[in-house]
Amino acid sequence: MLPDAIKKRTDSRPAIAVRNVHKEFIIPHEKKTTLFENILGLFKPSNYEKFVALEDINLTVERGESIGIIGDNGSGKSTLLKIISKILRPTSGSVEVNGKITPFLELGVGFQPDLTARENIEVYSTIMGLSKKEISKNTDHVLEFAGLTRFKDTKLKNFSSGMQVRLAFATAIQTTPDILIVDEVLAVGDMDFQQKCLDVFNEYRKKGITIIFVSHDLSSVRRFCDKTMLLKDGKQIAFGKTVEIIDRYIYGVDKQEAKPVNTESQTATAEMPVSQTSTSISDPGDVSAVRKDRWGNQNVLITSVKFIDKFGSENDRFNSGDPMKIQISYQSKEALEDCVFGIAIYNENDLLCYGSNTEIDKVPAEIISGNGLIELQVDSIPFLNGKYFVTVAAHSKNNITYDWLDKRFTLSVINTSQKIGLVDIKNSWSYIGGKELSK
């Protein structure tokens, strides 16, 4: 057994080779509810739709590599994992797997609520291919790792969900597979547990086990994976270095891919004629009573607001710490000298996070007239994570509102680092003194 395993590890064949894999699902359309419809249905040609879940996927994973797969919901990540682990068959194409796979597709699969913890460990371990001897040897250790020794003869249905996950995880990590497939395991459990999972995976990685890791948690992907594949609507958009792929996922470098979902609606709302929303309102004092999100006397009109990412394209998703430009297009009816442009950023709890304008920032006043564009350069987005609402306004120095678009624009900031909290603080650590002092 052992020489065989060693031979496998030193084998030059790739651990996983996915070639031209396509997968189609058939979605039947007709809904037969009554017996009569069912009988009729027998004589009608069945009406169905083909759904392409994966299209021409090619992936080679060398031994010992950690590969991440990222993409939006429904992009085919799980389908790909299921094909690799032989749960689903590809419609065409081939999958070659060299080595033993332990699919962690989900923790606790096969757990029976009516069995005790000990019995469940036995069943689960058998599914993973452990022999009886190994199981009886390991059971106590598993219970200890899960911290459930006291409850070994308690039925699983009396366990809290956290306890069940701990038990499942402890059971699942008994074996050392050649290839480990992890699908969103970390989504469950508290911080402590997640850390435990990550530690175990790190351990596996050091042992040279091939890992395929699917997660929405980009910071774990960044930490774990040498290479990453980006999927979008079943298509393989990119495969390469994790850092580059994560950037690509957040910003969607190519126009046809990963386009911000609500750009259209953003520009649309911004260009919506002012007359529809608030022509009659010119006094800002009134506003709090009526919930309007646009007001002003329209001497200056804000025609569009765009967020530009570091690649120069419009976006609404940004990596924390990256640069961003806010481009405000305006239209001025007459030549104005005292126009001030400003922005304010609110978080999801309606907390004002930041606000400034050209007057506060002491931008030299300019006479504006006709169509123009003003750009605000943000060197580094300080927020770590979350959705933000942006107000853009133009008003005069003595506070006559020209055009006020209140929280009309949204942007998402995605944290891909390990830092926690609301904002990133630029910092640097350094030891002062060091060795001499500690002596």
Place this chain on the structure above:
Amino acid sequence: MSNLWEYRNLIVKIATTDLMLRYKNSILGFLWSLLQPLLIFIVLLVIFGSMFDNASIEYYPLYLLLGVISWGLLDKGTNFSLNSIVGKSNLIKKIYFPREVLVLSACLTALMMTFIELIVFLCLVPIYILVSGKVILPGADLLLFPIVLLVEFVIVVGISLGIAALNVRYRDIQWIWGVIMYAGFFATPIMYSLTVFKNQTVAHIVSYNPIGVLIGLLRNTSIYSGNPVSYPVDFATLGFVIIFSVIVLVLGWLVFIRIEPTFAEEV
């Protein structure tokens, strides 16, 4: 096939777990696996014991009980199997292992229950001897009993593979199968013998019912094994059921491997 051998532990584990789970939360628990066939047997014995010319069947209560037990293997095995794939969709969708494992363990659960019933049967034989005063002696044919039981198990596995797979695609199977088993129960000499038929053609047709032939062989190699002259175990009959079992197994397997690739999508 060789692949399945690696999964023998899993087959046994699922089978024993299912057996344990079956009676969880019931007061009598495991006893039900014995009580149920016994109660059915008593009902049948009371109703049919004095009817027809059943009285002329030698050792009728044992004849009937063995019939019920061996029919039970087919009945339970196929019914557990029907649900073995569709009822474990969480496993099918999340973990890879050869799907035959689930059907085989369902059949194994049934076989284990049959063994337990046979032990009870064995305990009832001396009681019957005491009560009736008849002497039943085992003969050399008794050695063939495990082989005949194995043949029945092969048939059960064959049918199970086929219907379990078909049931994934057409859930109608689970409804029609109940009817088929009900009809089969009456078309098989379980509570009667072939001599009840006045119509010779019907008797002739029923005599070719492979399950009936098989149950006949089970009786001849056990309760009637002491009297090989009146109850012979001829190799033509044995060959007939063996060939039948192989055909059923191959057919069931073919159906299974044809539908198996789409299990995870359709279950």
